[in-house]
Each structure stands twice: as C-alpha cells, then as structure tokens.
Amino acid sequence: MAMHMRRTLLVLRRATCNSLKNSETPLDVRHPIPVLLPLRTKKRCFIPPAVGMKAKKGVDPEAKARAAGIVFRQQYMERPINIACTAGIFDPYVPPEGDARLSTLSKEGLKQRTEQLRQSAASQLAFRKIKEHDSEFSTKNFAERAQEIFTEAHYALTQFNKEKLHSLVTERCYPEMTRGNRYKTIHWRFIESLEPPRVVHARCPDMVSKGNLYGQVTVRMHSKQTLAIYDRFGRLMLGSEEQPKDVLEYLVMERHIVNPYGRWRLHGKIVPSWAPAKDPIVKTVMIPGPDLKPGEEFDALNYEVPKPAAVQWNK
Known part of the structure; x- marks a missing residue:
C-alpha cells in the first residue's frame, strides 16, 4: 500500500512539472503587451448634446455650461484683410466742373484754379513722403507711366489674361473690371492722347499702424478711345469699333510704399458728378418669323413684322 502511494505521488509530481514547463513557454515574450485598465479620474459635469437630437425647449446651453465651469468661446465675425492695397480711395480728388471744356480765362475758371491751388498743399506733403521711400518718383514721368499701365491693363482685359491683369491692377480694382x-x-x-496726362492729386495715408504708408496718386488723362462690347451670341451691346470718342478720366494709382517690392497699380477711377450719363445698352430681341413649309424660302424684304394687337386691361 505504501509503495502504491509513493508511485502515485511520483506520477503526480512529474505531471505537475511537465505542466509548469509547458505553461512557461508561451510566457517567454520579449515585448510584453501592456494591460490598459479604464480608470475614471474626474466626473464630467457638462455633457454636450448628441448630434441629431433636438434640444429641449427653454434650456440655455451657454448658461448650463457656465454653471458647470465651462466658458463658451466667443464668436468673432472675421473678414480677410489684404495689406497689399487699401479698400477705397482716401480723400478723392474733386474734378472742377466743366473740365476740358471751360476756359481758365473766364471768371468761373479762375475760381476753380484758385481752389486747386489751395488743395495742392496736402498733395505736396504727400509727394515728399512718397519720394522718401521711392527716390525715382517724379510727377512728370509718373503721368506717362500711369497711362501705359492703364492701356496695358485694358488690353489684358480684352484678352482676359488674369495673371497680367493682377500685376497691373489692385485687388480692389480687379473685381470691378471683370465683373459681368x-x-x-x-x-x-x-x-x-488729346492732352498730355498730368498728376493732379496725391495722398499718402497710413493704415492699421503708424508708418504703414500707402501712396495714392490721381492722374488726369484726356484721350481718344474706341470701345465695343458683344454678348455671348456675338450681338453688339455697347459702343462701336469704328467711331472713336473723347474720354476724360481721372485714374487713381496706388502702391504700398513701405514694401520695397511694391509697384504702382491701377486702383480705381473717379467719376465726377457732372459727367454725362453712359450710353444705354442695346438689347436685341428675337422676332418670330412665319411658319414655312418644306421647300419654301424666307424673303426678308417682303416680310412685314406683325404688330401686337391692342389689349384692354380691366381692373
């Protein structure tokens, strides 16, 4: 009996040793996998509403978040700011009434001349500021350069060359020229040119911060031009290619003076209040023709356009 018990114990001991060896083999891992246990550290007082669920009536989420100690971020109405150009024309030049028509020898012409001399004091100060940053600036040569920029910009507009047009006009003037x-x-x-172009006005304001200067120079240009605009169907809407017109324009050129790589570009035009109205746009309307049978030809000379019948409108 004792021998039988000893044999049984030896068998059990060998079985346990083999099981331990087999169990140790899978545990021999060089890179053990970390065990992650969820641990709640802080209770959430404010739970945002789920997506797609309607909020309860009479519940203010901002007040609820404030009571929980959470502050809502303030909403800002932001707009993009472009520092390459300004958003308008500062102190625009007021053209004298009847310019290019009224003689300076008359009484009204002398009054306008004296008014221009009074306004030229601020322009002289602006010229000094511009020359401090741009030593090559000159009123005599600048007027001719402004006329060249004007012609190049309009030729680029006819070809719809966006890259060249952006280099000749400012970001404010671009949508005004290309809209529609x-x-x-x-x-x-x-x-x-009927008269040589000349500089009549100048301003040098600063924006955003002191010392951030922008130069705006107004150039008077009196020239002869032709303009014809056709719609997408090839019909003439405005103007004529053969009939030239005398055009008096006041161009505003602008440059970011502080920027050493800035250049003078077309910024806008000043249209005086006494300027004549523009020509109306010619609108073409399709007139329905007669119903032709197969084999018949339309004779435009013998065809009379039917007039609409009078209609009595009753209230």
Missing part, C-alpha cells in the same frame, strides 16, 4: 464680362467679347483700342 466673363461671357462677353470686348474690343478696346487706345488711339491718341
């Missing part, structure tokens, strides 16, 4: 012209054909031509 995407599906139209523009034929513009500069013929000659």
Whole structure:
C-alpha cells in the first residue's frame, strides 16, 4: 500500500512539472503587451448634446455650461484683410466742373484754379513722403507711366489674361473690371492722347499702424478711345469699333510704399458728378418669323413684322 502511494505521488509530481514547463513557454515574450485598465479620474459635469437630437425647449446651453465651469468661446465675425492695397480711395480728388471744356480765362475758371491751388498743399506733403521711400518718383514721368499701365491693363482685359491683369491692377480694382464680362467679347483700342496726362492729386495715408504708408496718386488723362462690347451670341451691346470718342478720366494709382517690392497699380477711377450719363445698352430681341413649309424660302424684304394687337386691361 505504501509503495502504491509513493508511485502515485511520483506520477503526480512529474505531471505537475511537465505542466509548469509547458505553461512557461508561451510566457517567454520579449515585448510584453501592456494591460490598459479604464480608470475614471474626474466626473464630467457638462455633457454636450448628441448630434441629431433636438434640444429641449427653454434650456440655455451657454448658461448650463457656465454653471458647470465651462466658458463658451466667443464668436468673432472675421473678414480677410489684404495689406497689399487699401479698400477705397482716401480723400478723392474733386474734378472742377466743366473740365476740358471751360476756359481758365473766364471768371468761373479762375475760381476753380484758385481752389486747386489751395488743395495742392496736402498733395505736396504727400509727394515728399512718397519720394522718401521711392527716390525715382517724379510727377512728370509718373503721368506717362500711369497711362501705359492703364492701356496695358485694358488690353489684358480684352484678352482676359488674369495673371497680367493682377500685376497691373489692385485687388480692389480687379473685381470691378471683370465683373459681368466673363461671357462677353470686348474690343478696346487706345488711339491718341488729346492732352498730355498730368498728376493732379496725391495722398499718402497710413493704415492699421503708424508708418504703414500707402501712396495714392490721381492722374488726369484726356484721350481718344474706341470701345465695343458683344454678348455671348456675338450681338453688339455697347459702343462701336469704328467711331472713336473723347474720354476724360481721372485714374487713381496706388502702391504700398513701405514694401520695397511694391509697384504702382491701377486702383480705381473717379467719376465726377457732372459727367454725362453712359450710353444705354442695346438689347436685341428675337422676332418670330412665319411658319414655312418644306421647300419654301424666307424673303426678308417682303416680310412685314406683325404688330401686337391692342389689349384692354380691366381692373
């Protein structure tokens, strides 16, 4: 009996040793996997509403978050700011009434001349500020350069060359020149200058911070031009390619003076209040023709346009 018990104990001991060896083999891992246990450290007092669920009536989420110690972020109405150009024309030049028509020898002409001399004091101060940052600036040469920029910009507009147009006009002037012209054909031509262009006005304001200067120079240009605008169907809407017109314009050129790589670009135009109204746009309307049978030809000379019948409108 004792021998039988000893044999049984030896068998059990060997079985336990083998089981321990087999159990140790899978535990021999060089990179053990970390065990992550969820641990709640802080109770959430404010739980945001679920997506797609309607909020309860009469519950203010901002007040509820404030009671829980959470502050809502303030909402800002932000707009992009472009520092390459200004958003408008500072102290625009007021053209004298009847410019290019009224003689300076008359009484009214002398009054306008004296008013221009009074306004030229601020322009002289602006010229000094511009020359401090741009040593090559000159009123005599600048007027001719402004006229060249004007003609190049309008030729780029007729070809709809965006890259060149952005280099010649400011970000404010670009949408004004291209708005509504995407599906139209523009034929513009500069013929000659009736009077040499000259600088009549200048301002040098600062924006955002002191010392951030922008130069705005107004150039008077009296020239002869032709303009014809066709719609997307090839119909003439405005102007004529053969009939030139005398045009008096006041161009505003602008440059970010503080920027050493800045350049003078077309910023806008000043339209005086006494300027004549623009020509109306010619609108074409399709007139329905007669119903032709197969084999018949339309004779436009013998066809009379039917007049609409009078209609009595009753209230």
